[in-house]
Amino acid sequence: MNAHLVQLIQIAKLDKDIEALEPLIKAKRADLNKALATRQKKQAEYTLLEEEKASLHLQIQKNEQALHETNAKVDGIQKKISQVKSERELRSLGIEEDITKERANQANKEIERLQNESAHKSKLQEELQSTLESLTQEIAALEEKVEADTAQIKEKQQAIFQEKQDLTLKMDHKLIAFYEKIRRWAGNTCVVSVKKQACGGCFIRINDRTYAEVLSSSDILTCPHCGRILYIDTAQSA
Numbered sequence: 001m002n003a004h005l006v007q008l009i010q011i012a013k014l015d016k017d018i019e020a021l022e023p024l025i026k027a028k029r030a031d032l033n034k035a036l037a038t039r040q041k042k043q044a045e046y047t048l049l050e051e052e053k054a055s056l057h058l059q060i061q062k063n064e065q066a067l068h069e070t071n072a073k074v075d076g077i078q079k080k081i082s083q084v085k086s087e088r089e090l091r092s093l094g095i096e097e098d099i100t101k102e103r104a105n106q107a108n109k110e111i112e113r114l115q116n117e118s119a120h121k122s123k124l125q126e127e128l129q130s131t132l133e134s135l136t137q138e139i140a141a142l143e144e145k146v147e148a149d150t151a152q153i154k155e156k157q158q159a160i161f162q163e164k165q166d167l168t169l170k171m172d173h174k175l176i177a178f179y180e181k182i183r184r185w186a187g188n189t190c191v192v193s194v195k196k197q198a199c200g201g202c203f204i205r206i207n208d209r210t211y212a213e214v215l216s217s218s219d220i221l222t223c224p225h226c227g228r229i230l231y232i233d234t235a236q237s238a
């Protein structure tokens with residue numbers, strides 16, 4: 001077999017081995033990722049409460065301003081009442097005073113309602129804060145565990161990486177680039193064996209002429225249908 005092709009098959013196998021370890025690492029990280037996602041969600045909830053409180057605070061300020069103005073108006077009316085002589089005018093000012101006082105009363109009620117709402121949100125934040133603190137502790141513990149659990153897998157992965165690195169250095173630069181380009185879309189099936197005269201990647205039958213070329217050629221050949229690099233697995237096709 002073509003020496004370059006042998007190298008490509010080796011590289012493809014190493015890449016496959018590296019990738020095969022990924023799910024193992026992912027599985028070890030599952031609990032940690034879940035805790036991290038929960039913390040992010042809780043943090044977002046906390047921030048949202050903070051924003052809602054800021055908006056409540058603005059509403060309280062607006063109502064306080066209105067209350068201030070209304071109180072001033074009541075003062076003005078009371079001053080007028082002390083000065084008027086006519087019964088009719090007195091009655092009309094009395095009505096105006098009642099309406100204005102009622103408005104002040106409403107504003108006071110609204111302020112109280114808004115403050116209660118804000119206090120409720122603060123309480124929710126306190127609860128969230130304690131949840132966040134315990135989550136952070138949990139995450140630290142999980143991180144330590146994941147670190148320990150995956151150290152061996154990562155070591156193994158690193159060794160394969162190194163092996164790939166060493167092999168890559170010995171290989172033709174253009175060939176590696178060609179391989180990586182196919183790998184980008186074909187992933188682990190970028191170098192495939194031909195089985196029963198069909199491409200091992202797309203499973204489409206290869207015509208006799210191409211098949212004969214793959215069998216005999218010393219060139220690197222790709223599947224005419226999908227573009228994957230083809231080889232004859234002598235151990236299996238025999």
Ligand SMILES: [Zn+2]
Nearest residue numbers: 199202223226
């Ligand atoms: Zn194919």
